[in-house]
Amino acid sequence: MANIMDYLDWRGDLTLAQSPFNEVDNLILSQLVYINFDYIVPSKWVDANITIREAAILYFSMYGKDQIDQFSYMVRASIPLLSKLAMSPRFADARLSKFENMIDLDRTKQFAAMHIELGDGSLFVAFRGTDNTIVGWKENFNMSISMPVAAQYEAVCYLEDTTEVCNQLLRLGGHSKGGNLAVYASVMCRSDLKERIVEVYNHDGPGFDEKMIKSEAYQQMLHKIRTIVPQSSIVGMLLEHEEEYTVVQSNASILVQHEAYSWEVLGNSFVKGESLEKKSEFVDQTLKSWLAGLDKKERTSFVSALFHVFDVGDIRTFEDLSRARWQKINNMIRALNQSSEYKAVLMRALRLLLKEARKVFMASRKKNDQTESGEIRMLE
Numbered sequence: 001m002a003n004i005m006d007y008l009d010w011r012g013d014l015t016l017a018q019s020p021f022n023e024v025d026n027l028i029l030s031q032l033v034y035i036n037f038d039y040i041v042p043s044k045w046v047d048a049n050i051t052i053r054e055a056a057i058l059y060f061s062m063y064g065k066d067q068i069d070q071f072s073y074m075v076r077a078s079i080p081l082l083s084k085l086a087m088s089p090r091f092a093d094a095r096l097s098k099f100e101n102m103i104d105l106d107r108t109k110q111f112a113a114m115h116i117e118l119g120d121g122s123l124f125v126a127f128r129g130t131d132n133t134i135v136g137w138k139e140n141f142n143m144s145i146s147m148p149v150a151a152q153y154e155a156v157c158y159l160e161d162t163t164e165v166c167n168q169l170l171r172l173g174g175h176s177k178g179g180n181l182a183v184y185a186s187v188m189c190r191s192d193l194k195e196r197i198v199e200v201y202n203h204d205g206p207g208f209d210e211k212m213i214k215s216e217a218y219q220q221m222l223h224k225i226r227t228i229v230p231q232s233s234i235v236g237m238l239l240e241h242e243e244e245y246t247v248v249q250s251n252a253s254i255l256v257q258h259e260a261y262s263w264e265v266l267g268n269s270f271v272k273g274e275s276l277e278k279k280s281e282f283v284d285q286t287l288k289s290w291l292a293g294l295d296k297k298e299r300t301s302f303v304s305a306l307f308h309v310f311d312v313g314d315i316r317t318f319e320d321l322s323r324a325r326w327q328k329i330n331n332m333i334r335a336l337n338q339s340s341e342y343k344a345v346l347m348r349a350l351r352l353l354l355k356e357a358r359k360v361f362m363a364s365r366k367k368n369d370q371t372e373s374g375e376i377r378m379l380e
Contacts, residue, residue: 001251001264001271004028005084011268012088016120021171022268023228025090026124026201027260030175032085033114033126034078035059036071041099041114044162049097049117056086074129077261094118098162101128102154109150111181113158122198123168127155127185129176129205145299147209148184155181156188163193172200175260179205179227187212187221194221202227204258230257231273247273289359293352298345305345 002010007024032052040058042048050058059082068079085091098115112128142149163170170193172182179202186200202225212218227245232253248270252262264271294302 001249003251003261003263003265004031005081005261007265007268008084008088008090012084012090014090016090016118019090019268021118021120021122023201023226023270024265024268026171026173026199027175027203027228027263028081028085028091029116029124029126030129030173030178030201030203031078031081031260032116033112033128033174033178034074035082036075036101037096037099037114038101041096044098044100044158046097049095049115051093051095052082053086053092055096056082077259090119098158100158104150109154111151111154111158113155113181115162117168121168122171123163123166124171124173125159125163125182125185127172127174127178127181129174129178142303143180143206145296145303147212148188151177151181152184152188155185159185159189160193163196168196170197172197173203174201174205175203176205176258179203180207181205183221183225184208186224187215187217197221197224200225203260204229204233228270230263232257246270249273298348301341301345305341305343 004024004027008028011019037055037059040055040062041050059079068076071079085094095117096114097117098113100114101112103110110130114126116124116126118124159172172186173179174182182200183202183205186194186197200221205227207213208218228248229245230250230252231247232250233247249264249272250257250262251264252259256262
């Protein structure tokens with residue numbers, strides 16, 4: 001089935017004047033910000049811009065195939081998209097600016113964002129999702145402990161700082177954590193900016209705590225938020241959502257459905273699914289029950305223990321984890337064994353997770369048995 005790359009083959013020759021901005025365009029721009037545009041797209045503090053066509057020419061003059069092969073998966077996956085956009089009348093002349101990319105180990109912060117000025121006169125603010133860095137994933141875990149995390153705070157500052165002197169209509173969007181950041185920035189920014197926001201797209205990004213979704217600021221922005229998730233969504237079901245969500249079909253297995261290139265497209269929209277699959281609901285209910293069984297102190301201890309092991313093993317990215325040699329693995333095991341406290345925390349959390357998974361499974365099976373019995377009685 002077709003995806004966003006096929007969409008560009010079909011409709012990339014149509015300008016925004018000929019075919020207005022749609023949900024697929026949004027996903028494309030949300031993926032573009034995963035590319036390492038450092039020293040190519042002008043930074044947040046520079047009053048300059050560059051077209052996508054110009055950015056692509058510069059990018060491929062700076063990086064050859066051997067270098068690109070060493071980049072993280074999310075960057076490598078999005079580079080073919082850059083090539084297609086550069087040849088597309090719909091996007092080639094869109095102007096990129098205000099690129100910001102920061103990793104702060106001390107503050108557990110991973111943040112990146114970019115402006116994309118479109119041919120219809122609107123401005124798309126794209127927020128990057130979690131990259132392959134361990135610090136980025138630790139920040140995701142921290143969302144289950146308290147909010148705002150550092151990247152959420154940074155998203156609000158970025159939106160306010162970079163849109164203060166312009167008066168364009170705004171669209172905000174992002175994939176994974178980027179979607180969460182887009183929503184958070186729209187809810188927490190100044191009121192004059194909120195009036196300029198047309199839509200906010202959250203592509204399979206986690207939600208928020210109950211305090212956030214019940215707040216007046218969130219409720220006021222709710223009608224502009226569009227959440228889109230694949231049928232077997234896991235990341236997008238984390239934490240709480242107040243808004244309705246659109247389910248789209250994916251051609252990948254459950255864990256890989258988070259990857260936006262697997263989402264099916266027909267014409268200028270996604271191929272819709274009727275509802276979330278049962279395995280997605282099972283994982284969602286299990287994780288929510290598991291987190292509910294851990295108080296704030298226990299969640300903090302779990303995150304500290306887990307990422308302490310990674311730190312001892314000098315694991316900075318998921319590529320490091322996948323390529324870890326026996327020495328690093330041995331160091332991580334030794335670190336865990338040397339700390340009885342951390343070991344106890346991780347073992348308790350794992351036992352609780354397995355316990356909650358069994359409870360959710362048994363409840364689901366009981367519900368299915370009751371449904372089947374009811375259907376049989378109706379037939380009789």
